[in-house]
Amino acid sequence: MARIITVTSGKGGVGKTNISVNLALYLAEEGYRTCLFDADMGLANVDILLGLYPELGLEDVMLDKRPLKDIIIKNYMGIDIIPGSSGIERMADPRPEELDFLVKALSELEEYDFLLIDTSAGISKNVVSFCLASSEIILVVTPEPTSLTDGYSLLKILALNGFKNSVMVAVNQCRNIEVSSLVYSKFKAAVEKYLPVKIFPAGTILSDDHVSEAVKKQKPFIALFPNSNAAKGIKNIGRHLLKKDKSEFSEYGINAFWSRCLKLFGEPLQLAAPRQVREKKEPEKVVAVKPDVPGPEPEKVEAVVQAAEVPAPQPEIPVTVKEEVKTESRPQDLNLMLERLVQGISDISTELSAIRGILEKNCTRDGEGVKGGKSVIYR
Numbered sequence: 001m002a003r004i005i006t007v008t009s010g011k012g013g014v015g016k017t018n019i020s021v022n023l024a025l026y027l028a029e030e031g032y033r034t035c036l037f038d039a040d041m042g043l044a045n046v047d048i049l050l051g052l053y054p055e056l057g058l059e060d061v062m063l064d065k066r067p068l069k070d071i072i073i074k075n076y077m078g079i080d081i082i083p084g085s086s087g088i089e090r091m092a093d094p095r096p097e098e099l100d101f102l103v104k105a106l107s108e109l110e111e112y113d114f115l116l117i118d119t120s121a122g123i124s125k126n127v128v129s130f131c132l133a134s135s136e137i138i139l140v141v142t143p144e145p146t147s148l149t150d151g152y153s154l155l156k157i158l159a160l161n162g163f164k165n166s167v168m169v170a171v172n173q174c175r176n177i178e179v180s181s182l183v184y185s186k187f188k189a190a191v192e193k194y195l196p197v198k199i200f201p202a203g204t205i206l207s208d209d210h211v212s213e214a215v216k217k218q219k220p221f222i223a224l225f226p227n228s229n230a231a232k233g234i235k236n237i238g239r240h241l242l243k244k245d246k247s248e249f250s251e252y253g254i255n256a257f258w259s260r261c262l263k264l265f266g267e268p269l270q271l272a273a274p275r276q277v278r279e280k281k282e283p284e285k286v287v288a289v290k291p292d293v294p295g296p297e298p299e300k301v302e303a304v305v306q307a308a309e310v311p312a313p314q315p316e317i318p319v320t321v322k323e324e325v326k327t328e329s330r331p332q333d334l335n336l337m338l339e340r341l342v343q344g345i346s347d348i349s350t351e352l353s354a355i356r357g358i359l360e361k362n363c364t365r366d367g368e369g370v371k372g373g374k375s376v377i378y379r
Helices: 016-029 058-062 096-106 125-133 145-160 177-194 209-217 229-243 254-265 298-305 331-344 348-362
Strands: 003-008 034-038 073-076 079-082 114-118 136-141 167-174 199-206 285-289 321-325
Touching: 003 016, 003 125, 016 034, 016 079, 016 114, 016 136, 016 229, 058 096, 096 254, 125 145, 125 254, 136 145, 145 167, 145 177, 167 177, 177 199, 199 229, 209 229
Parallel strands: 003 114, 003 136, 034 079, 034 114, 136 167, 167 199
Antiparallel strands: 073 079, 285 321
């Protein structure tokens, strides 16, 4: 039975594809049948990262009904690769019947020990569907505030759609283990306090010049520089996966996975928390109020990004809410109405605005405040 692992992130540029490629190669080196699926429908880059230029891609399967076996790159350094699609506008938002044909084609794949899915970044329906259908998820974050807040945002969307499994968090592009430990512990504290999602450490990949050198040469760094810090980080993540107890994840066949994906692709997903419905009132007088910013408390934001590098602070954007009341409303009625209004504002976009506003004002630079702490290596 296959272990399907989705590697994802809240934002782009965090090294997600590099981790996917090198992790797949490590698993293959350990003797496991491994397939890497580039699931970015519009801006695929696994093939670019490896210097591969396949004549066919996902668009040929979805749009021209080509057999899947025609596009698979077989036995690249021990792994099979299903290339994505680049620069095809229609692939960024495929039609239901096109997705249906692709899923049916993918369900005919031979059985692998590991199927790694490299998603696009963000919280699109495709990304959320792959995460919900997978037996395991690796969320890649960096110490940057935008990476952490967007990662939190993705976890919240998964929770809103009934996600029950745990998520492994890989911290990438850290200067040292101390910073990685602090970033993860603060992120974990915020997630556990505000979301019904359990997260666990997958490992750390330190900043390493060998990575950029390998990218320029279009070769995997685990092959070019097997003793580099980045390669050691990938191997630690791989060992963590191989040591996991089977009770911690669900193993099921390729067919079952793609059936789940197809069902999720065809169903509406909840992308925001439901708002409370208030009784409509006759508009006679408008009163402007400035409540406290709804959503996460200041300690939540500090918990997420205290150790991150941030740009110059910007002024916090005030939130102004207008409430319509009757002229004859009593003061206590008005206060009650405003309290209910504040409680009802839980939309995720408002929450993220609050996070970023406080974050850019209060969070410190990478590594500050870490004094006398012991190094912690997540295995």
